Each structure stands twice: as structure tokens, then as C-alpha cells.
Amino acid sequence: MLCRQRLRDAGYCQGRAEEFLPIAIDSAAAACLMLYLKWDRMLCLKWDSWLLAKKKILLLYAEIERDPEICTIDEKEDTAMSIWRLGYVEVRSLDLERDRHFWQEVGGLIETERGDGHVYLKCWDEQDHHSVILKQDTTTGIERLGFKVEGPRDLQEYEQKLRTAGVETAYIPQDIARGEALRFSTPSGHTVELYYQMEKVGNGMPRVNPVTPWPKDVNWNRLSPARLDHLSLPAADPSQTVAFFTDVLGFRLSERVEDDKRKTVAGWLFATANTTHNVSILKGPNAKLHHIGFRADDWTEIRRAADVLTMNDVPIEIGPTRHGITRGFTVYFRDPSGNRFEFFVDSVRPDPDDEPITWTADQLARGVFLYEKNMPESFMQCS
Numbered sequence: 001m002l003c004r005q006r007l008r009d010a011g012y013c014q015g016r017a018e019e020f021l022p023i024a025i026d027s028a029a030a031a032c033l034m035l036y037l038k039w040d041r042m043l044c045l046k047w048d049s050w051l052l053a054k055k056k057i058l059l060l061y062a063e064i065e066r067d068p069e070i071c072t073i074d075e076k077e078d079t080a081m082s083i084w085r086l087g088y089v090e091v092r093s094l095d096l097e098r099d100r101h102f103w104q105e106v107g108g109l110i111e112t113e114r115g116d117g118h119v120y121l122k123c124w125d126e127q128d129h130h131s132v133i134l135k136q137d138t139t140t141g142i143e144r145l146g147f148k149v150e151g152p153r154d155l156q157e158y159e160q161k162l163r164t165a166g167v168e169t170a171y172i173p174q175d176i177a178r179g180e181a182l183r184f185s186t187p188s189g190h191t192v193e194l195y196y197q198m199e200k201v202g203n204g205m206p207r208v209n210p211v212t213p214w215p216k217d218v219n220w221n222r223l224s225p226a227r228l229d230h231l232s233l234p235a236a237d238p239s240q241t242v243a244f245f246t247d248v249l250g251f252r253l254s255e256r257v258e259d260d261k262r263k264t265v266a267g268w269l270f271a272t273a274n275t276t277h278n279v280s281i282l283k284g285p286n287a288k289l290h291h292i293g294f295r296a297d298d299w300t301e302i303r304r305a306a307d308v309l310t311m312n313d314v315p316i317e318i319g320p321t322r323h324g325i326t327r328g329f330t331v332y333f334r335d336p337s338g339n340r341f342e343f344f345v346d347s348v349r350p351d352p353d354d355e356p357i358t359w360t361a362d363q364l365a366r367g368v369f370l371y372e373k374n375m376p377e378s379f380m381q382c383s
């Protein structure tokens with residue numbers, strides 16, 4: 001519905017489909033119509049980044065009376081899907097200067113700002129001002145997380161959805177490098193902020209003819225992740241929190257673990273296409289952090305991360321190895337304060353209309369660590 005409303009507001013969607021059919025036929029994109037016809041959710045996900053010609057396809061599709069034989073419309077059709085990515089996470093540090101040094105000299109993150117007990121960092125291939133905030137504190141764990149949405153209307157839409165669901169919301173003013181945000185708490189007690197503006201600082205590469213594969217100052221003797229990828233959050237009632245992410249925030253499940261009563265006890269949730277998850281929800285204490293995941297390109301990046309950790313005497317908690325869930329490659333470690341981080345790349349790249357993959361609870365250990373078929377006891381700890 002967000003997509004259709006935007007089309008209407010932009011003047012692309014004011015009449016019946018037949019009136020716009022000639023426009024679509026005139027465009028080169030018309031030939032693609034049948035190819036994209038079944039991808040209704042992909043259209044909604046990607047519409048913002050498509051060229052004008054493809055918007056005309058959207059227009060046509062938004063107004064066309066759908067053929068039930070080729071388009072399956074279910075209860076999720078009207079769910080908002082305007083979250084673009086996990087934008088930032090604020091993590092607590094027991095020693096800010098020590099952890100800042102770790103994340104720069106071992107982690108290879110780029111400091112973009114500091115002050116008032118906080119350090120702002122970004123990964124090398126991110127365009128926005130920051131994705132990781134270190135906060136001086138007396139305990140470890142997660143302070144808040146932010147999802148980037150497209151614009152102010154998304155905040156209004158989500159505010160309405162949250163209020164309808166009985167969730168308290170509050171607009172918070174602009175912060176360092178970030179515009180206003182809509183703040184609320186999940187049933188698991190995690191503070192979430194939706195925002196749509198953040199200062200762009202770039203990735204050190206030109207937007208025209210970027211002829212090198214990475215900026216020349218990236219230090220591959222450091223972890224140097226390309227970008228923040230996902231969070232894993234514990235919840236006392238994971239079924240409730242998974243339902244909150246799907247029913248209120250519009251996420252979809254890529255994979256889930258169910259107990260013998262077929263209740264969801266863990267979920268991997270995505271809001272953006274071509275990733276297994278932006279967030280995973282596991283059984284555990286509310287308001288805590290299980291881990292923060294950085295995205296790697298491929299298996300060799302996971303191996304390199306393990307090498308870098310070893311070179312710097314950083315204990316590896318588990319890995320390099322492979323998950324059954326997501327079929328991802330992974331290595332886990334802790335920062336000096338004890339917060340768990342992951343270098344990760346997934347192999348499952350679900351489409352929004354894929355049925356979630358289900359794991360039964362008796363196969364959970366193989367789902368989490370496919371090779372080891374076992375989870376170390378430390379892995380159950382949260383910060």
C-alpha cells in the first residue's frame with residue numbers, strides 16, 4: 001500500500017490501468033512486464049531504485065485487476081516494506097578508548113566523530129556517516145538500533161501501525177549526522193529508531209568510474225568489513241517478537257525454528273531483498289545482545305577475518321565454519337568489552353514470496369553450526 005500511495009502522490013497512479021497501458025507499451029520497459037508480473041513484492045521493494053520506465057510498469061501493475069491464477073494475494077499484501085537496511089547499532093563499551101582503538105586498529109572501522117562519551121564509526125564501503133556507535137557505559141550490550149527508511153511518510157505509516165498495535169512511539173530530534181527518528185521498543189525490550197536522513201560521507205571511491213575494487217587506503221591486515229549486516233537479539237518470548245517484526249514492521253521470515261508444538265522459537269527476518277536476515281530473534285533474556293554481524297563478500301573473507309583475529313591475539317569463539325540456517329559462512333569473536341561480533345556471508349538469498357525454511361528444535365545445533373553439530377556453552381551467553 002505504501003508503494004501504491006506513493007505512485008498516486010507522484011501522479012503516476014490516478015486512473016485505471018487501461019489509461020496507462022499505452023504509456024507502458026510505448027516504453028521499452030513494457031517488454032519486461034510479463035517477466036516482472038509475478039514479482040509483486042519485489043516491485044514494492046525495489047520501486048524506489050528503478051528507472052522511470054520501470055515505474056510505469058509499477059503503475060500498470062498497481063492498477064491492473066490481478067489475475068488470481070497468476071497472482072497470489074495473501075494477508076501480507078498491505079504490509080509496509082519500506083525499511084531499507086539496518087543502519088546503525090549503538091553498543092556499550094566498558095572502556096571507550098580501549099574499544100575505539102580495537103575497532104580502528106584491529107577492526108579496521110573508520111572513525112567519523114567522537115564526543116560526549118560516544119565514538120561514531122563506519123565500515124569502509126558504507127556511504128552514511130556511521131553504522132556503529134560505541135557508548136561509554138558500566139555494562140555491555142546494546143543501547144539501540146536504527147533502521148533506515150525512505151522518507152518522512154514512512155515514519156508516519158509506521159507510527160500508525162505501531163500505535164494500532166498498542167506500541168508507544170516518540171519522535172526524537174536530530175542527532176549527530178542523523179535526522180529525526182521514530183523511537184519505540186520491541187516486545188523483547190530493544191530500543192529501535194526509524195530514520196530517513198543521515199549525512200553522506202561516501203566510501204572514498206568516486207560515483208563515476210570507480211576503477212579500483214576498493215579504496216586504496218583499506219587495510220587488509222585489519223578486519224575491515226565492508227558493511228554492517230545484521231543483529232541477533234534474544235527475546236524471552238521469541239514467538240511474540242518474531243510476530244511483532246512480521247506483523248507490525250513488515251519483515252518476512254527466511255528461516256525459523258519451531259518446537260514440538262510448532263511454535264516459533266527462533267526466527268531470521270529480512271526487510272530487504274537478497275539477504276537472509278537483517279535481524280534474527282533467539283530465545284534469551286530481553287533487551288540483551290547476542291551478536292552484531294558484519295557482512296563479508298565470500299568464504300575467503302571469513303578465512304581472512306580469522307587470520308586477522310589470530311594475528312592480533314583475539315580469541316575466536318567459534319569458526320571459521322558454516323551455518324545450516326542461512327547456509328552462511330561465519331566466524332565469531334568478542335570485542336574487548338565482551339560484546340560478540342560475527343563476520344558473515346549467507347548463501348540463502350530468499351525472495352520475499354518464498355516460504356520460510358523451517359528447522360525443528362531437535363536439529364537446532366546442526367542448524368546453527370552445520371559442521372560441528374554442536375553449540376559451545378559460551379555461545380548461549382548474551383551481553
Ligand SMILES: [Fe+2]
Nearest residue numbers: 232293342344
Ligand atoms: Fe549472525
